[in-house]
Amino acid sequence: MFELDVRSRKPIYEQLTDKVKELIMHGILVADEQLPSVRILSSQLTVNPNTIQKAYRELEREGYIYSLQGKGSFVASLQQGQSESQRAELREELLRLMAEAVYLGFTESEIGALYRQVLEQREKGAKP
Numbered sequence: 001m002f003e004l005d006v007r008s009r010k011p012i013y014e015q016l017t018d019k020v021k022e023l024i025m026h027g028i029l030v031a032d033e034q035l036p037s038v039r040i041l042s043s044q045l046t047v048n049p050n051t052i053q054k055a056y057r058e059l060e061r062e063g064y065i066y067s068l069q070g071k072g073s074f075v076a077s078l079q080q081g082q083s084e085s086q087r088a089e090l091r092e093e094l095l096r097l098m099a100e101a102v103y104l105g106f107t108e109s110e111i112g113a114l115y116r117q118v119l120e121q122r123e124k125g126a127k128p
Contacts, residue, residue: 012055024075034074
């Protein structure tokens with residue numbers, strides 16, 4: 001489920017947080033689904049448990065997961081207030097990226113095709 005690139009310049013905990021976010025966004029991990037325990041994931045990935053814990057803390061801080069004492073970590077459902085602040089941040093990032101894309105010569109139809117591609121990937125990921 002989780003593959004990390006040990007040769008990447010990106011820290012392992014960031015790779016893990018990005019991968020979990022990607023799985024959530026594509027509907028592969030759904031609300032209230034339990035994530036592997038720190039100990040299990042640490043042994044599977046042969047990564048220090050503190051690194052896994054750091055990734056889980058970051059995901060929890062950002063609202064992607066929640067923890068229950070003695071039970072583990074679970075995928076969080078999107079809260080309305082939380083989603084609005086995340087949407088505002090993402091809107092700013094998208095505007096920046098789209099301005100760069102337009103500068104580099106992307107057309108409206110190419111950008112639309114990318115949007116449709118993401119929708120298709122999400123639909124494929126959400127199916128069992």
